Amino acid sequence: MTEQSPLDLAEDDPFGPHNLPYGVFTTADEPERPRLGVRYGNHVLDAGAAARALGSPHAGLLEQPGLNPLLAAGRTVWHEVRSALTAWLTAPAHRAVIEPLLHPLDAVAMRLPYEVADxxxxxxxxxxxxxxxxxxxxxxxxxxxxxxxxxxxxxxxxxxxxxxxxxxxxxxxxxxxxxxxxxxxxxxxxxxxxxxxxxxxxxxxxxxxxxxxxxxxxxxxxxxxxxxxxxxxxxxxxxxxxxxxxxxxxxxxxxxxxxxxxxxxxxxxxxxxxxxxxxxxxxxxxxxxxxxxxxxxxxxxxxxxxxxxxxxxxxxxxxxxxxxxxxxxxxxxxxxxxxxxxxxxxxxxxxxxxxxxxxxxxxxxxxxxxxxxxxxxxxxxxxxxxxxxxxxxxxxxxxxxxxxxxxx
Amino acid sequence: MTEQSPLDLAEDDPFGPHNLPYGVFTTADEPERPRLGVRYGNHVLDAGAAARALGSPHAGLLEQPGLNPLLAAGRTVWHEVRSALTAWLTAPAHRAVIEPLLHPLDAVAMRLPYEVADxxxxxxxxxxxxxxxxxxxxxxxxxxxxxxxxxxxxxxxxxxxxxxxxxxxxxxxxxxxxxxxxxxxxxxxxxxxxxxxxxxxxxxxxxxxxxxxxxxxxxxxxxxxxxxxxxxxxxxxxxxxxxxxxxxxxxxxxxxxxxxxxxxxxxxxxxxxxxxxxxxxxxxxxxxxxxxxxxxxxxxxxxxxxxxxxxxxxxxxxxxxxxxxxxxxxxxxxxxxxxxxxxxxxxxxxxxxxxxxxxxxxxxxxxxxxxxxxxxxxxxxxxxxxxxxxxxxxxxxxxxxxxxxxxx
Known part of the structure; x- marks a missing residue:
């Protein structure tokens, strides 16, 4: 009997592949290192680590302590990053890389994910x-x-x-x-x-x-x-x-x-x-x-x-x-x-x-x-x-x- | 006949040694390098360069593109920096160092000197x-x-x-x-x-x-x-x-x-x-x-x-x-x-x-x-x-x- 992978979500999971909301999290090991994450079911993907591991051209925007650089990058980049995240989380080829980068939500602390301007x-x-x-x-x-x-x-x-x-x-x-x-x-x-x-x-x-x-x-x-x-x-x-x-x-x-x-x-x-x-x-x-x-x-x-x-x-x-x-x-x-x-x-x-x-x-x-x-x-x-x-x-x-x- | 030094102000100059307001300026040579400055008469002192040249312990706060780090440092530091600036601008011993670091106001461009929060x-x-x-x-x-x-x-x-x-x-x-x-x-x-x-x-x-x-x-x-x-x-x-x-x-x-x-x-x-x-x-x-x-x-x-x-x-x-x-x-x-x-x-x-x-x-x-x-x-x-x-x-x-x- 093997434990179910966090990548295998129920089809009606409200935080499945069509959602992919962004947040910023820290782990108990590194409480002072906020990281950009993407929610998938009841886990959060370390988006920067995934981007780096998979050689994404947008790794620089995702290896950040907050969302602001990605926000500033504009609509074309938002779309490219979302497309990449979808692929990383759903394509079997990426499974071995992505799975270890998923943290259970109850093991992380969430932060305000952006600096509010006005x-x-x-x-x-x-x-x-x-x-x-x-x-x-x-x-x-x-x-x-x-x-x-x-x-x-x-x-x-x-x-x-x-x-x-x-x-x-x-x-x-x-x-x-x-x-x-x-x-x-x-x-x-x-x-x-x-x-x-x-x-x-x-x-x-x-x-x-x-x-x-x-x-x-x-x-x-x-x-x-x-x-x-x-x-x-x-x-x-x-x-x-x-x-x-x-x-x-x-x-x-x-x-x-x-x-x-x-x-x-x-x-x-x-x-x-x-x-x-x-x-x-x-x-x-x-x-x-x-x-x-x-x-x-x-x-x-x-x-x-x-x-x-x-x-x-x-x-x-x-x-x-x-x-x-x-x-x-x-x-x-x-x-x-x-x-x-x-x-x-x-x-x-x-x-x-x-x-x-x-x-x-x-x-x-x-x-x-x-x-x-x-x-x-x-x-x-x-x-x-x-x-x-x-x-x-x-x-x-x-x-x-x-x-x-x-x-x- | 020698030109008057910018350090020699009239006694009633409203921007004399009792004033010393802070601003942020750029020069025509380096329009993309904002620097923290202090007004003295009709000149602005490059405060970071002065602090560095004179070995100030606060050089790190003054060699900045804006006022925020100095603002955050608190009242004791504000007082120490002001005391130092007064000495730099008024003590004859510092004249040779300070004089070249003064820029005429009409030769600089001023910027918003801090990031406004609320x-x-x-x-x-x-x-x-x-x-x-x-x-x-x-x-x-x-x-x-x-x-x-x-x-x-x-x-x-x-x-x-x-x-x-x-x-x-x-x-x-x-x-x-x-x-x-x-x-x-x-x-x-x-x-x-x-x-x-x-x-x-x-x-x-x-x-x-x-x-x-x-x-x-x-x-x-x-x-x-x-x-x-x-x-x-x-x-x-x-x-x-x-x-x-x-x-x-x-x-x-x-x-x-x-x-x-x-x-x-x-x-x-x-x-x-x-x-x-x-x-x-x-x-x-x-x-x-x-x-x-x-x-x-x-x-x-x-x-x-x-x-x-x-x-x-x-x-x-x-x-x-x-x-x-x-x-x-x-x-x-x-x-x-x-x-x-x-x-x-x-x-x-x-x-x-x-x-x-x-x-x-x-x-x-x-x-x-x-x-x-x-x-x-x-x-x-x-x-x-x-x-x-x-x-x-x-x-x-x-x-x-x-x-x-x-x-x-």
């Missing part, structure tokens, strides 16, 4: 914006007048983006409820999640040269799940007039795995019908690819599913966000990350935040360990997702998870 | 906030309820921070006036300036560990003038509810020179009296150093002075901004830059933006070349400043200048 967070789900507007501006139109004319976004803090698995310390800050005569200071009492999808920019752009809708795949390398942790009480008190700041900047968690856009060909999806005509630079009606994706997200707290947000319902696409973000001449850098904003569908169980799921605490969730309005210390939030792949196979997105540690 | 922009002038509030919220309280309780700020785009002298291309974008039935797209018609002071973080902080008011000088290395170019029409249409985005992200200009805080001992200034009691983490009443500075700014358009904003009038100090920015546990990185927000004093000619100076275009400025409400193509905006130094000498801040290029 981080932008959008607000692109109409259902989410409607829910938030109804809660916080009950007497007015829930959508601001600009909402259907441009993808609203803001810059977040790049330096506090952390890899999945990192504990999130409950932040402290100012809050002021309607009954408080003055603001009070302390740990947030409304710690929330936002289920989002983040797009990673590979190829930079020249200052002053906007990226058109059709340039999306020339610039964007791949995507990952992202949890935009939010302290709702801090945010509510600070955000007028210049937007969210400390209510968001304490931590943003991203998956350790970046799924290349090339793995998501079968997951392309048209966005929902728009009821306002966009300006030409945002008008995707004539585009071959509209930049929408059919990603099925699941959000769990302590292992219990609380929501299943459908990414295909997003009003604004990632291509439109890229076009908007650069239309004023702002340049892109390798490592720029931009997130979709909370993904919420039309149904209650499709909402991507506790704010919406509990209607700002009015309707607590019933979990086996008790009721939840917002997060309690020790809670573990895990988001997973899958997308349709070729031949009915599912493409798994790497999870993003984090545990709430008590305030200092 | 960029935050505050809103700390009460006069500015009152003016803006009166213009845009004429029927309500001009200050939002949070304004006197926390220094309001937001994250900006690090990747479009440019060094003084870089042309600024007029951005295009969406705007919608009250009479427009739908948004229109085109070059901004309200291109503005904001005269600000930016603080550069050297020593990083641990995630989860707030920087207290008294930690200001342990983290902040120095300051520079900054022009936060703003497209008011784009900003007005986009900024509700998540804050400024494309109205700011096309370009932010900073001086090529960073003035170390050590050069500004005599410029320490107490902030104005506050009329709301701050929460303890922002309460500077018992601090030896409050983090205010007496900086006298001058703003000129095409050489004509249009404003003289006094930095000492700022309600919130740089120390308070640092404490606030980190109180939620957000960490600092070397190269983080945070700006004060528009500096405006109580008088009309002390306002740091055209928005305020012309009251949103109602009261045009009369310049020799014609009236100005907002900036026209070809306009050159230059900000300079000085601070009190020891013995009545002025400490000059490096200028920040930029010319408006037409939209693409």
């Amino acid at each position: 981080y932008v967070d959008f607000y692109a789900s109409e259902h989410h914006a409607l829910n938030v507007g109804r809660m916080f501006r009950p007497d007015g139109d829930p959508l601001t007048p600009n909402w259907k004319h441009l993808p609203i976004g803001y810059h977040g803090r790049s330096g506090t983006i952390v890899v999945s698995g990192t504990d999130v310390v409950r932040p402290r800050g100012q809050r002021k409820g309607p009954a408080d005569p003055a603001p009070v200071f302390g740990p947030t009492t409304k710690l929330d999640i936002e289920a989002e999808v983040a797009f990673l920019v590979g190829a930079p752009s020249e200052p002053g040269r906007p990226a058109a809708l059709g340039d999306f795949r020339d610039h964007v390398f791949g995507l990952s799940l992202l949890n935009d942790w939010s302290a709702r009480d801090i945010q509510a008190w600070e955000y007028v007039p210049l937007g969210p700041f400390l209510g968001k900047s304490f931590a943003t968690s991203v998956s350790a795995w970046v799924t290349p856009l090339e793995a998501l060909e079968a997951a392309r999806a048209d966005p929902p019908a728009r009821d306002a005509e966009p300006l030409p630079y945002l008008d995707d009606s004539a585009e071959d690819e509209k930049g929408g994706f059919d990603l099925r997200i699941t959000v769990a707290v302590n292992g219990h599913v609380i929501a299943e947000p459908p990414f295909a319902t997003m009003y604004w696409t990632a291509a439109q966000q890229l076009a908007h973000m650069t239309v004023n001449g702002a340049s892109l850098r390798t490592g720029d990350l931009y997130a979709s904003g909370t993904v919420s569908g039309s149904e209650v169980h499709q909402r991507g935040s506790l704010l919406e799921l509990t209607w700002n605490g009015r309707d607590p969730l019933e979990l086996p360990e008790g009721q939840r309005t917002f997060l309690e210390d020790g809670d573990v939030v895990t988001m997973t997702a899958w997308a349709p792949g070729p031949d009915g196979v599912r493409i798994g997105l790497g999870e993003v998870t984090g545990r709430i540690a008590p305030a200092l | 960029y935050v922009d505050f809103y700390a002038s009460e006069h500015h906030a009152l003016n803006v509030g009166r213009m845009f919220r004429p029927d309500g309280d001009p200050l939002t309820p949070n304004w006197k309780h926390l220094p309001i700020g937001y994250h900006g785009r690090s990747g479009t921070i440019v060094v003084s002298g870089t042309d600024v291309v007029r951005p295009r974008g969406q705007r919608k006036g009250p009479a427009d039935p739908a948004p229109v797209f085109g070059p901004t018609t309200k291109l503005d300036i904001e005269a600000e002071v930016a603080f550069l973080v050297g020593a990083p902080s641990e995630p989860g560990r707030p920087a207290a008011l008294g930690d200001f000088r342990d983290h902040v290395f120095g300051l520079s003038l900054l022009n936060d170019w703003s497209a008011r029409d784009i900003q007005a249409w986009e900024y509700v509810p998540l804050g400024p985005f494309l109205g700011k992200s096309f370009a932010t200009s900073v001086s090529a020179w960073v003035t170390p805080l050590e050069a500004l001992e005599a410029a320490r200034a107490d902030p104005p009296a506050r009329d709301a009691e701050p929460l303890p983490y922002l309460d500077d009443s018992a601090e030896d150093e409050k983090g205010g500075f007496d900086l006298r700014i001058t703003v000129a358009v095409n050489g004509h002075v249009i404003a003289e904003p006094p930095f000492a009038t700022m309600y919130w100090t740089a120390a308070q901004q640092l404490a606030h920015m980190t109180v939620n546990g957000a960490s600092l990185r070397t190269g983080d830059l945070y700006a004060s927000g528009t500096v405006s004093g109580s008088e009309v000619h002390q306002r740091g933006s055209l928005l305020e100076l012309t009251w949103n275009g109602r009261d045009p400025l009369e310049l020799p070349e014609g009236q100005r409400t907002f900036l026209e193509d070809g306009d050159v905006v230059t900000m300079t400043a000085w601070a009190p130094g020891p013995d009545g000498v002025r400490i000059g801040l490096g200028e920040v200048t930029g010319r408006i290029a037409p939209a693409l």
